[in-house]
Amino acid sequence: MTxxxxxxxxxxxxxxxxxxxxxxxxxxxxxxxxxxxxxTSHAGNFTAVERGYFAEAGLDVELKFFQAAQPMAVxxxxxxxxxxxxxxxxxxISLADKGAVKVIGGALSEEAGIDxxxxxxxxxxxxxxxxxxxxxxxxxxxxxxxxxxxxYMGAKIAMAEGVNVRFKPLQKVGTIIGAxxxxxxxxxxxxxxxxxxxxxxxxxxxxxxxADYIPNYQVTTVxxxxxxxxxxxxxxxxxxxxxxxxxxxxxxxxxxxxSGDAGVDAMVDLIHNYVYTDRERAKAAPSIxxxxxxLNEGAALNVASVQDQLDWFKSxxxxxxxxxxxxxxxxxxxxxxxx
Numbered sequence: 415m416t417x418x419x420x421x422x423x424x425x426x427x428x429x430x431x432x433x434x435x436x437x438x439x440x441x442x443x444x445x446x447x448x449x450x451x452x453x454t455s456h457a458g459n460f461t462a463v464e465r466g467y468f469a470e471a472g473l474d475v476e477l478k479f480f481q482a483a484q485p486m487a488v489x490x491x492x493x494x495x496x497x498x499x500x501x502x503x504x505x506x507i508s509l510a511d512k513g514a515v516k517v518i519g520g521a522l523s524e525e526a527g528i529d530x531x532x533x534x535x536x537x538x539x540x541x542x543x544x545x546x547x548x549x550x551x552x553x554x555x556x557x558x559x560x561x562x563x564x565x566y567m568g569a570k571i572a573m574a575e576g577v578n579v580r581f582k583p584l585q586k587v588g589t590i591i592g593a594x595x596x597x598x599x600x601x602x603x604x605x606x607x608x609x610x611x612x613x614x615x616x617x618x619x620x621x622x623x624x625a626d627y628i629p630n631y632q633v634t635t636v637x638x639x640x641x642x643x644x645x646x647x648x649x650x651x652x653x654x655x656x657x658x659x660x661x662x663x664x665x666x667x668x669x670x671x672x673s674g675d676a677g678v679d680a681m682v683d684l685i686h687n688y689v690y691t692d693r694e695r696a697k698a699a700p701s702i703x704x705x706x707x708x709l710n711e712g713a714a715l716n717v718a719s720v721q722d723q724l725d726w727f728k729s730x731x732x733x734x735x736x737x738x739x740x741x742x743x744x745x746x747x748x749x750x751x752x753x
Contacts (some may be wrong), residue, residue: 444649445474449486449498451587452479452689454607454705455522455634456499457668457681460688462660471656473649477688481586482558490515490639497638497653502723504561504732506637511737516643516744517720519636519654519713520751522605524625528669528708531633532609533571533622538597540619547622551577553600556590559583561732563633564590566723567603569730571627594618605633607689607705630752632710632719643744654713654747661709668706678703717743718752 450456459477462468468475478495480486487506489495491514499521500506509515524530535544543549555568565581572579582599584590591608593599595617603624612618624631636657642650666672667681682699689705690698710716717739724742727733 443472443474445476446496446649446653447476447478447494448653449480449489449495449500450477450688451481451500452691453605454685454689454702455605455707455709456688457664457685458521458657458661458709459499460660460685461663461681462656464684464687465660465663467656467659468653471652473652473656481588483562484559487515487637490637493639493641496642497636497650497657499634499636501563501634502566502632502720503559503563504727505559507724507727507733507737507742510640510742511734513640515637516640517635517637517715517742518643518650518744518746519657519748520632520710520715521634521636521713522707523633523710523716523719524628524631525708526625526629528706529606529704530707531567531603531605531624532613532620533624534594534602534604534609534612534618535621536594536597536600537617537619539600540621544600545619545621547571547627548575548577549621550575550579550601553579554582554598555579556594556599556602557581557583558585558587558590561727561730564603566726567624567628568601569726571603571622571624574627605705605707607701610704611701628719630716630719632716632723635715635720636713643747650747658712661711661713665708665711668703669708712748714749714751715743715745716751717745 448459450459463475483500483503484505486498486500487509490498491509506515533547550572557564560583568579584593590602594602609620613620667677682702685702686695686698690701721739728735
């Protein structure tokens with residue numbers, strides 16, 4: 415694998431992407447299904463659809479929406495999805511061990527200097543003294559399933575603080591939010607576009623940042639079936655190339671702000687077609703902006719973070735102990751960081 419700094423990786427990825435885009439796509443009019451969550455962090459796919467980047471790459475993309483990572487991994491393995499962006503879970507790793515799926519790129523990362531995922535406390539727990547992660551001893555931490563990214567984050571935070579927490583699996587993000595707001599669980603960690611509005615409502619409180627406990631965390635990855643990774647190389651390259659164009663547009667608009675306020679407004683309008691669609695644009699915009707986190711340009715993958723996650727899943731006996739990075743990751747398609 416390539417040993418690169420983040421800055422170096424981004425520069426190399428830009429050149430690689432440009433070269434790829436200069437080559438006519440061979441996947442012309444291939445119908446594919448792509449899994450997503452209605453999160454701002456999935457803006458790479460939203461932008462590539464809305465601005466025609468997938469179509470230019472010869473791909474007819476239909477976005478399929480899910481409410482948790484685990485069902486997406488199952489859908490990739492079954493062939494119901496061709497590509498997806500979501501967090502690494504125990505289920506995904508186990509499916510990789512069965513030869514069904516491969517991680518092929520990175521999507522969302524925690525990065526120093528850019529607001530990231532927040533650690534939340536319910537109002538009841540906060541009023542009772544849970545004002546920082548150090549107070550998590552014995553508390554109930556929300557999770558979708560055992561072996562989810564929420565489980566990983568909660569465990570790493572507890573480990574760093576030297577405390578013991580309990581986990582409550584609630585399957586869906588909406589159910590976790592409801593449980594936190596009604597004091598059925600004490601704590602949770604989630605992306606800022608969800609965390610900040612919840613905190614603003616007064617129903618929950620922000621008590622810390624995930625980045626302080628898991629620096630450079632590769633929060634989500636791009637993955638596909640092993641069949642696509644090994645047998646549909648052109649289609650996979652075309653997908654990643656178009657997705658990466660969407661990511662660059664998002665980062666330029668929301669992080670670098672290369673087009674100023676007009677660029678931010680245009681990106682918010684685009685994302686609002688998929689996120690907080692039940693709210694008027696004026697009410698949705700602050701939450702979408704609050705969710706701004708840098709996406710991995712060129713889908714560069716932080717393999718050091720992926721290795722840390724894999725090691726944790728194995729240490730907790732959530733996956734088989736003999737699973738290797740080679741089983742989980744196909745590094746051929748993107749630049750790697752931290753190898």
